[in-house]
Amino acid sequence: MPPSEALDATEAFLGRFVCFPSEYARVATSLWVAHSYLLEHFDSTPRLAFLSPEPGSGKTRALEVIGSLVRRPMHAVHCTPAALFRAVGDLDNRPTILFDEIDSVFGPKARENEELRAFLNAGHRRSGLTFRCESVGNTHTVVSFASFAAVALAGLHDVPDTIATRSVIVKMRRRGPGEAVEPYRLRVHEPEGLAIGEQLAAALDSLVIPEDPVLPAGVTDRPADVWEPLLAVAEGVGGAWPGRAAEACLHFVAGRAGAAEPSLSLLLLADLRRVFLEAGNPDALATAPLLAGLLGLEESPWRDLRGKPLDPSGLARRLRGYEIRSTNLRVGATVAKGYRQVDLSDAWMRYLPPIHGEPVGNPFGGVPQKPATGATPATHTHHQEESGTNRAQFREERLPTAVAALTDDGATREALAATSGRTTAGGHSVGA
Template sequence: MTTDPIDGATLLNEVEAFHRRFNVFPQEAAYVAVALWDAHAHLIDCFDSTPRLAFLSPEPASGKSRALEIVEALTPSPMVAVNASPAALFRAVSGLEGRPTILFDEIDTVFGPKTAGDNEELRGFLNAGHRRSGVTYRRVAAGDTQRVVAFPSYCAVAVAGLGGLPDTLMTRAVVIKMRRRTPDEQVSPYCQRIHEAEGNKLRDRLADWALSVADTVRGSWPVMPDGVTDRPADVWEPLLAVADAAGGDWPDRARQACVELVATAGEDDRTSIGSRLPIDLRDHVHQLSSSDTDHPATCPAARPEGTTS
């Protein structure tokens, strides 16, 4: 029995629509980039490198954690890595269970001004894992001696946090500069126990589609927009390859998004007066992270009609 081929463009449209239900991104290009990143995570064995996806904002309550939750529902083998040690990440990526998609929330607590010097191993892991050939060397006990072991580090990584990232990570990332949504920007509340299953269905379809186009993607060499070269080209090549494989209007939309996001990546993020204060207080008022979404925790939209909270 044969099955009908999966329409990649239609599938990416559905992935984009799923994000739009629960996320408000700062620009249209962000929806395109994030949907392509979700799909690329199912195809990273076809690429020489994988871009990091970074949801960043100078202030809390801008939807960063919620965006990461939606990515979690759509990507293969997600591993939420808040407070994960470098050793745990080394083992997870090189383990027999399969390569995870690492999702690092509150990344500012790792690379903030008070902790950055304590996390050089993690920074090295995230930098090395950008490329397929990337490995991280660790000393491992072998009886009474120690030997150096190379742990593969290549995996898809998405992060969310206040402020920025080290330059070595920023230049390897598709950066989505999140902001607080306005009263006119309405989204549906997200309940993991209800909506994750919907996202997982899309995830499984992405996996099936990825299998069907893997050979095409592996042999592709996407044409870059004018002016996109060097590191930005490395970052966007996998996403453009996914868009080309999907067809429809995705190749054009992907290149428009590429040009826009590359242009804005280096711009200063000037937001509301006082937006830096929450960043400075973050180390002392950790509870701020609980408000990093704009949605109620009780999911009122998911209740049966006629009930109240």
């Protein structure tokens, strides 16, 4: 049987019993099943995660059906770390791990499952190893176990970012009134799935896998690691699969970018930029008015961080990771601690999208000043000196547009998620 026909049969079998949220999800799952037979050709393996907000959404059924198709399935509900390490470490009989109820690993008892989390994080790369200390009598030996294995997950809610960024995430949902699938009966349908899996394995046995598959434009970094094996399978199989795989890739990568919630640190950078804009784009702001501006933003988290408002030390601690530190500012006849725009602008440029209408490379369209020495005046603005535009004109002509772009909740979330070279749903490309 030609590889494309074997993969078509795999997709058809999956579609009979699993109500996928989209054709893209069915395509991705079919390619993932095929890649489990070709793991030795790849440097990385994506996790396939079936997640839903509520039970009864078909996640376990998806794992059951996949289990009849993949190479050496190992159903791992409540599996001990030791069992996983040894099973995956047997390179001649490496299984495909199907891990149900993954929310129990990442939920309230997550601290009890650190070894499993480490295994899932490390095992997506061929170089991933897990180390254990084993004792024989009074002798202690460090033993390494290979962690590289294809893993499919199913669980409620979400998974940590360390797993999510390594995964193709299929958001499952309960079937609607018009959505019907065949009931899956293990004793009846598993043999059929096993036969289709054997046909797929035979068809893929002599498949030529491209070492450098074509990636859709804009798919780089971690998303490229996730999708490269699946795109390579599709390219090797041929037929309609390369095009369908590319469409599925773009669908999931764009969906991941649009759904990603920005971290508190990114929100802080965005809100600091907003406060500077609303203050007239000064060269610097003292810490006290800067915090007042942050705390005054509607729906901001800064008034209640674990029951306390953001304070000067908390602000300094959160900015330290971006190598931004407070400095002495001259406020009238006194000197106070504060932050200069020139110290913030590099982080704004690298981690936030540019404000609509401003050139990429500077958040406000001006020319960054060189760092000043001594105490910097806290009232001077770039636009007064650099472009000759006075503060009133800046407020009237440019500030409302910039602030509106930042305060549009949907646009802000989408734009923040579009950092690191990703493309937003609106088509705006953001440089890394």
